[in-house]
Amino acid sequence: MKIMLIEDHKMLAQYLKTDLESSGEIQVDILENRQDLEVKLKEESYDLFLVDINLDGLAKGENGLKLSETLIQEYGSNVLILTGYNLDYYQEKAKEIGCSGFISKEESAQSLLNKIRGACLENKTYFPPKTHLPEKLTETELKILRLYASGKSRKEVAKESFMSTSSLAVLLNRIYSKLEVKNYQEMVQKAREIGYIDPF
DSSP, X not given: OEEEEEOSOHHHHHHHHHHHHTTSSOEEEEEOOGGGHHHHHHHOOOSEEEEESSOSSOOTTOOHHHHHHHHHHHHOOOEEEEESOOOHHHHHHHHHHTOSEEEETTSOHHHHHHHHHHHHHHOOOBOOOOOOOOOOOXXXXXXXXXXXXXXXXXXXXXXXXXXXXXXXXXXXXXXXXXXXXXXXXXXXXXXXHTTSSOOO
């Protein structure tokens, strides 16, 4: 099997390449530059692409999922998302665009190899179970959450939301309750995990 690894962390990419190729079953090419992708695809054919979500050097607004969508739609490629994030929102996006799986970077090389085999040879898919999703936020609550996550102070958030700081405090406590968190840091982290704000 021949796969392309699209991962901008060079040490991790080389580590994965060495581990996977030690099986004797797989040849791994590492893509270091997004601009080289089209050239590579004209020269070589691949059984599968391993793609990280968070990649440097992509066009504005593009991430590993957008790139994967291009590979699937334009080239009919088989794609496994390789990521350090366990986010339901991004898992669902990966499913929607037709990826074969959403795989943690913390998995062992043997586990990853088994999933590559399954995706390539048996058309298997690999998505972890969904985490418990909290009560849905209203549009106003989402706006407040995103303002806080952007680094604005309580006074700035209150001003931009046209409310008093006391009203904002009540709303913030409601957000904490819905997200099942205790403080600002937990709120932002939970919002990233469930896709309310971009983790990148």
